[in-house]
Every structure is written in structure tokens, then in C-alpha cells.
Amino acid sequence: MGLFFGEPAGRLNIIGNIYIKLLQMTVIPYIMVSLIGGLGRLDLKMARQIGLRGGGLILFLWVLTALTLTLLPLAYPNWTSAYFFSTSMVSESRKINFLDLYIPSNPFYAMANTIVPAIVVFSIFLGVALITVQDRQGFILSMQNLSDALMKMASVVAKSAPVGIFALSAAAAGTLQVEELSRLQVYLWIYLGAWLVLAFFALPMLASKAAAFKYSEVLKDARLAMVTAFATGTVLVVLPMIAEKTKALLEKKGLKDKTTISAVDALVPTAYSFPSVGTILGIGFVLFAAWFVGSPIGVSSYPAFCVLGILTAFGSMAVAIPFMLDFFKLPADLFQLYLLGSVFTMRFATALAAMHGVIICLLGACAMAGRLRWRKMVEVAAASLVVTALVMAGLGFVLTRLIPYKYTGYKTLVNMELMGPLATVKGDGHPAPLGPGQLSLPRLRIIKDRGILRVGYSKDRLPFAFKNAKGHVVGYDMELVHSLARDLGVAVEIVKIKWNRVEKDLDSGRIDLAVGGISVSPQRALRFVFSRSYLDEYLGLVVPDYRRNDFSSYDKIRGMEGLRLGVTPFRFKEGAGQRLFPNARLVVINSPRDFFRGKAKDVDAMLYTAQTATAWTLIYPAWTVVIPKGLKYECPMAFALPDDQVQWAWYVNTWLETAVKSGLTTAAYDYWILGKRHSASKGRWSIAKDVLGWIK
Numbered sequence: 001m002g003l004f005f006g007e008p009a010g011r012l013n014i015i016g017n018i019y020i021k022l023l024q025m026t027v028i029p030y031i032m033v034s035l036i037g038g039l040g041r042l043d044l045k046m047a048r049q050i051g052l053r054g055g056g057l058i059l060f061l062w063v064l065t066a067l068t069l070t071l072l073p074l075a076y077p078n079w080t081s082a083y084f085f086s087t088s089m090v091s092e093s094r095k096i097n098f099l100d101l102y103i104p105s106n107p108f109y110a111m112a113n114t115i116v117p118a119i120v121v122f123s124i125f126l127g128v129a130l131i132t133v134q135d136r137q138g139f140i141l142s143m144q145n146l147s148d149a150l151m152k153m154a155s156v157v158a159k160s161a162p163v164g165i166f167a168l169s170a171a172a173a174g175t176l177q178v179e180e181l182s183r184l185q186v187y188l189w190i191y192l193g194a195w196l197v198l199a200f201f202a203l204p205m206l207a208s209k210a211a212a213f214k215y216s217e218v219l220k221d222a223r224l225a226m227v228t229a230f231a232t233g234t235v236l237v238v239l240p241m242i243a244e245k246t247k248a249l250l251e252k253k254g255l256k257d258k259t260t261i262s263a264v265d266a267l268v269p270t271a272y273s274f275p276s277v278g279t280i281l282g283i284g285f286v287l288f289a290a291w292f293v294g295s296p297i298g299v300s301s302y303p304a305f306c307v308l309g310i311l312t313a314f315g316s317m318a319v320a321i322p323f324m325l326d327f328f329k330l331p332a333d334l335f336q337l338y339l340l341g342s343v344f345t346m347r348f349a350t351a352l353a354a355m356h357g358v359i360i361c362l363l364g365a366c367a368m369a370g371r372l373r374w375r376k377m378v379e380v381a382a383a384s385l386v387v388t389a390l391v392m393a394g395l396g397f398v399l400t401r402l403i404p405y406k407y408t409g410y411k412t413l414v415n416m417e418l419m420g421p422l423a424t425v426k427g428d429g430h431p432a433p434l435g436p437g438q439l440s441l442p443r444l445r446i447i448k449d450r451g452i453l454r455v456g457y458s459k460d461r462l463p464f465a466f467k468n469a470k471g472h473v474v475g476y477d478m479e480l481v482h483s484l485a486r487d488l489g490v491a492v493e494i495v496k497i498k499w500n501r502v503e504k505d506l507d508s509g510r511i512d513l514a515v516g517g518i519s520v521s522p523q524r525a526l527r528f529v530f531s532r533s534y535l536d537e538y539l540g541l542v543v544p545d546y547r548r549n550d551f552s553s554y555d556k557i558r559g560m561e562g563l564r565l566g567v568t569p570f571r572f573k574e575g576a577g578q579r580l581f582p583n584a585r586l587v588v589i590n591s592p593r594d595f596f597r598g599k600a601k602d603v604d605a606m607l608y609t610a611q612t613a614t615a616w617t618l619i620y621p622a623w624t625v626v627i628p629k630g631l632k633y634e635c636p637m638a639f640a641l642p643d644d645q646v647q648w649a650w651y652v653n654t655w656l657e658t659a660v661k662s663g664l665t666t667a668a669y670d671y672w673i674l675g676k677r678h679s680a681s682k683g684r685w686s687i688a689k690d691v692l693g694w695i696k
Contacts (some may be wrong), residue, residue: 002173005051006686009174012167019164022157030150031269032123037143039127053367054267064381065280066306074392075190080407081294082621084675086331086613089627120273154240165231184341190660192625193391202384203359210376211366221249222358229354230347235656243268246361260365271360275313278352283309286324289334295624341444409618414469423485427493434509443648453485454511456497461516463615476672477515483511505527506642514640521574527550532653533636540610540627554630566606596620611673
């Protein structure tokens with residue numbers, strides 16, 4: 001139905017949401033009464049055993065999933081890639097408040113705001129405290145009766161699963177923009193491969209080989225919970241279902257008693273409150289993101305990746321993924337790519353989380369009954385990792401050969417056009433200096449009388465002023481220049497100049513202002529007049545991709561011996577290189593092209609402004625830009641203006657102030673620096689609209 005009707009099928013979400021809410025209404029009460037009643041009926045020794053064995057099982061599955069993640073890069077094709085500048089390179093690291101997540105200072109607030117981990121902690125504390133209370137049997141019986149009633153409610157709602165799942169699936173299929181997922185297909189195929197291994201081999205085989213259950217029984221037990229979780233997009237609503245199915249299977253195997261039932265009642269909500277296999281598998285997107293931008297995470301960083309991945313998975317993935325991207329200095333806007341892929345992966349993650357819950361309950365119950373074989377669990381885990389490695393290697397072979405790929409970073413950059421609207425371009429680009437009589441006149445008056453604003457730029461000024469594939473001079477600064485000329489009511493003439501003559505060209509009237517990402521410094525201010533600053537760039541280092549991690553910390557760099565840094569003549573004269581890296585030997589490089597083409601011999605890295613350098617890496621993708629943690633150095637950018645032209649300088653400064661406040665500079669920054677594209681949203685393709693013509 002979703003494919004046939006397309007976007008109109010999205011209206012079925014109303015029915016799907018009714019189904020979800022009916023399932024949700026029993027969940028929080030069920031978690032509380034099952035934990036309080038389940039723990040309250042135990043003695044302290046048994047409660048301790050459930051905690052230790054259940055915790056051990058959860059930890060075991062975490063380690064298995066983390067090791068699985070480290071095998072995913074085996075499937076990544078060896079493609080060349082690079083990316084635009086990202087604000088995550090300089091942003092402050094996000095902090096996750098685990099105290100608010102797990103410590104219920106106000107249990108009623110946690111209940112009202114569905115902070116499930118805090119609710120679980122409160123319920124565990126209350127259940128354990130209840131163990132030591134005299135005459136608690138009446139209360140325990142009430143909790144058991146309430147739990148049974150909630151289970152019956154959930155069972156009644158579950159009978160409407162076909163209708164609810166149909167509505168949710170049709171709505172998702174009708175609104176999903178499938179064509180947008182094409183550039184994510186590598187990640188999606190690899191995710192699906194790992195998901196299949198975990199969902200249909202590793203987890204059910206753990207219960208089959210290490211406990212008393214058949215493989216087919218485990219799949220049958222988990223089937224409805226997985227399908228419902230897949231359709232609803234949340235595992236929370238299937239917790240009562242998991243408990244019911246697990247208890248039925250235990251009873252079938254003759255393992256249902258007070259101990260195993262208490263274990264299930266305690267483990268179902270507890271396991272939900274901790275990261276599941278499905279959640280942790282989603283952290284693998286960070287490995288994909290690093291590969292996607294051409295800066296793969298090194299093997300030496302895998303331990304930190306696994307530990308941080310598990311810890312951050314305790315919170316929302318909306319917090320965990322940005323935190324991980326930020327920690328590994330990956331572009332923050334890749335989170336949007338994650339959100340796009342999550343439309344697909346979220347469903348599979350929740351289905352895998354449902355299987356995770358079933359396996360934890362079955363293994364936990366068997367552990368309490370003394371029927372769990374830990375050695376077999378280790379053997380299954382080892383076999384799972386071998387299978388994953390083979391699947392990933394096979395996927396890598398297939399993806400490399402079946403998916404057509406061509407590096408487009410350079411093409412993307414040189415095909416960029418000005419956003420517009422544009423001013424008229426006049427002149428041949430070779431204007432003569434002003435005559436003696438004109439030099440004494442105000443420059444603003446000359447520009448208005450002439451009807452042309454002369455703008456100078458020099459070579460190697462990516463992405464501020466450069467020629468694109470059509471021969472047009474484009475870039476961030478040129479975006480501002482055309483808007484300035486339009487507001488002046490004049491045309492614009494673009495003049496290519498030599499940097500060592502910029503002062504002379506400005507004062508002689510050959511050009512009226514110079515652009516091209518010009519850094520402001522006290523030394524340069526002695527030579528010519530600057531406009532107000534319209535942008536701050538961050539100083540960073542350009543390094544080979546494979547040495548990215550070597551330059552991740554400012555303190556680490558300052559401790560390097562024999563470090564050789566390439567610097568431009570301006571940076572050398574300005575002295576920033578000497579001040580920031582007193583341990584380094586500075587090598588003057590006249591052009592960044594010389595560095596990227598290997599003409600600067602025995603240079604470890606180049607000191608350069610990060611936004612500019614990132615544009616260069618689109619042309620030379622074997623290099624990457626790093627802003628070392630702890631390095632805080634900003635470089636203001638401005639236009640260069642002629643000396644003794646107060647009115648002209650005043651006008652340019654006033655115009656720049658309005659450009660900043662009107663959002664023009666922000667739009668230009670998003671486009672030219674961050675590489676964001678703005679395109680009109682197209683309607684979703686469907687058979688009814690695009691084939692049969694039933695829908696307009």
C-alpha cells in the first residue's frame with residue numbers, strides 16, 4: 001500500500017499511533033510492579049544472584065557486540081573521499097548527565113517524563129528494601145495480581161497487532177524517500193549483514209547451545225516481539241510480551257518455578273534500561289562516518305571507541321551519535337546522514353533489542369536454575385565473530401564490485417556556482433590605474449560615477465575567490481561582492497592580482513577592494529586598511545590521512561621531537577607558528593599547492609586556516625585537516641581597502657554589518673564553507689501518482 005499510494009499512505013500513521021499508545025499505557029506500570037513484586041518476594045541471597053548473573057549476561061552481550069563492531073570496517077570499500085569543513089572540529093564536547101538518567105531524585109518526575117532507567121533504579125531499590133519488610137505477603141500478592149492484570153491488558157492490545165503493524169508499515173513505506181538512501185547503501189548493507197548474524201545466529205545460538213532450548217523454539221518465542229518492535233519502532237511496548245512468551249517457554253521446558261519467574265520479572269525491565277545489542281550496533285555508524293569522510297578511525301582507537309560507544313549508548317542515540325562524532329572530530333552534519341539511515345536501521349535495531357530481551361531472560365532463568373553452560377556461550381561468541389568476519393569480508397568484495405563509485409569532491413567544488421542574484425560583470429579584468437586627477441576624489445564617488453566596482457583577488461584563495469569549471473570567479477567572498485555591487489547599483493569587474501602588489505593596486509585605484517579570505521594581523525594593518533571582520537577562521541594543521549591521530553592533541557604535538565611544520569610566508573612573519581609550536585622547525589611554503597603536491601620535502605604538517613585548508617583537501621583527498629584538542633587560535637578575515645578613503649571604508653563596514661545581521665554571511669558560510677545544499681523538496685514517487693496518474 002505504501003509503494004502504491006505513496007505519501008497519502010502516511011495518514012495511516014494515526015491508526016499506528018493509536019496501537020502504539022495502547023501498548024505504551026501498560027509499560028511503565030508493568031515495569032514498576034514486576035520489579036517491585038518480583039524482587040520483593042525473593043530473599044537477599046537470590047536477589048544478589050539474579051543481579052550478578054543477569055549483569056554478567058548483559059556485560060557478555062556488550063562485549064560480543066563491541067567486538068562485532070570492530071569487524072565492520074572489513075566491508076568498507078577502499079574508496080577515496082573527502083568532506084567540507086565541519087563545526088564539530090571546533091565545538092565543545094557534549095556531556096551526558098548519567099546522574100539525571102539513572103538517579104531518581106524525584107521518582108514521580110521520572111514516571112511522568114518516562115525516564116525509564118531512573119524508574120527501574122527506583123523500583124529495584126524499593127523491591128530490595130521490601131525483602132526485609134515483615135508481613136509483606138499481602139502487598140506482594142497485590143503486586144502479582146496487578147502484574148497479571150497488566151499482562152492481560154497487553155495481550156488484548158497485542159491481538160490488534162496485524163492492524164497496527166499494517167498501518168505503521170504502510171505509512172513508513174509511503175513516506176520514505178528511498179532515493180535519498182542511495183548514498184547510504186554501503187552502511188545499510190553492512191548494518192543489515194551484522195544484524196542478520198546477531199539476530200539469527202549469535203543470539204539464538206547462545207540460548208540453543210548454552211541453555212536447554214531448541215533454535216526453532218527461541219525464534220518462535222521471539223518472533224511476535226521482534227515483528228511488533230520492528231513495526232512500532234520501540235522495544236518498550238513489547239516488554240510485557242517478552243515476559244509472557246519467555247515464561248510460556250520456560251513452562252514448556254519444565255523450568256517454570258518461583259526462582260525463574262522472579263528472574264524473568266526482574267530481567268525484562270532491567271535489561272531494557274541498559275543498552276541492548278541493537279542499540280550498540282547503531283554506534284557502528286561512527287565507524288562508517290569516519291570512512292565516509294576519508295578519515296577512518298585507527299585500530300589503536302578501537303578500545304576507546306568500544307568503551308565510549310557502550311557508555312554513550314546508555315542515553316539517547318540522538319545524544320550518543322553527536323557525542324561520538326565530536327569525540328573523533330568528525331563532521332557534525334553527518335548526524336543528519338545518521339537520521340536519514342535511522343529511518344531504516346531504527347526498525348531493525350528495535351527488533352534486535354526485542355531478541356536481546358528474550359535471550360537475556362532465557363539465559364538468566366537458566367542461570368538461576370543452574371542449567372547454563374558458560375563455556376558454550378564463549379564458543380558460540382567466538383563462532384559468531386568468525387561468521388561476522390567472513391560476512392563482512394564477503395560484503396566488502398561484493399560492494400566494491402557492484403556499487404559504482406567515483407570520487408566527486410573535486411568536481412563538487414569546481415562546479416559550485418554563486419547563489420545569486422548576481423550583479424552584472426563588466427570589463428576585461430585588466431583595468432588601468434586612476435589618473436592623477438581622480439586619485440584626489442573620494443573612491444565611493446568614483447565607483448558610483450564609473451558604474452563599476454573593481455574587485456581584486458589573487459591565486460590560491462579557495463574557497464573564498466576562485467575560478468570554477470565554467471571560468472566564473474566564485475566563492476564566499478565573491479558572494480558578498482556581488483551583493484555589495486547590487487546594493488551600490490553598479491556592475492562588478494573581477495581583477496586577478498598578485499598578492500605582493502595588492503597595496504599598490506588599491507592605492508593606485510586599479511582595484512577598489514581586495515578579497516580572498518584575507519587574514520587580519522597587526523603587521524598587515526601597518527600596510528593597508530582593513531574592513532570590519534566578517535568571519536573568523538580557526539588555525540589548524542593539514543596532515544596525511546594516516547597521521548590524523550598523531551596530531552589530535554595540542555599537548556602531544558608540543559611534545560614531538562624533530563617536528564617540521566610548513567607555514568606560509570604570512571604565518572612565518574606574523575609569528576603564530578613560533579608562538580604556538582616552539583618545538584617545531586618552520587619551513588616556509590609559498591603556496592599550499594607546493595605542499596599538497598609534495599614539493600615541500602620532509603614536512604610533517606602544514607599550519608593553515610582550517611576552513612580554507614578543508615576546501616583544498618577536496619582537491620587533494622589524501623590529506624585531512626585537524627584542529628588539535630587544546631589549540632584555540634582564531635584568525636579574523638576582512639576585505640583590504642585603499643588608504644585614506646574614509647567614506648569608502650565607512651560604507652563597506654556599514655554594508656558588512658547589515659550583511660551579517662541579515663543572514664547573508666551565514667547563508668554564504670553554510671554553502672561555501674560547510675558545503676550545504678539547498679534544494680526544493682520533491683514529492684515521493686508512487687504507482688498511483690507517477691504511473692497511473694490517479695493522484696496529482
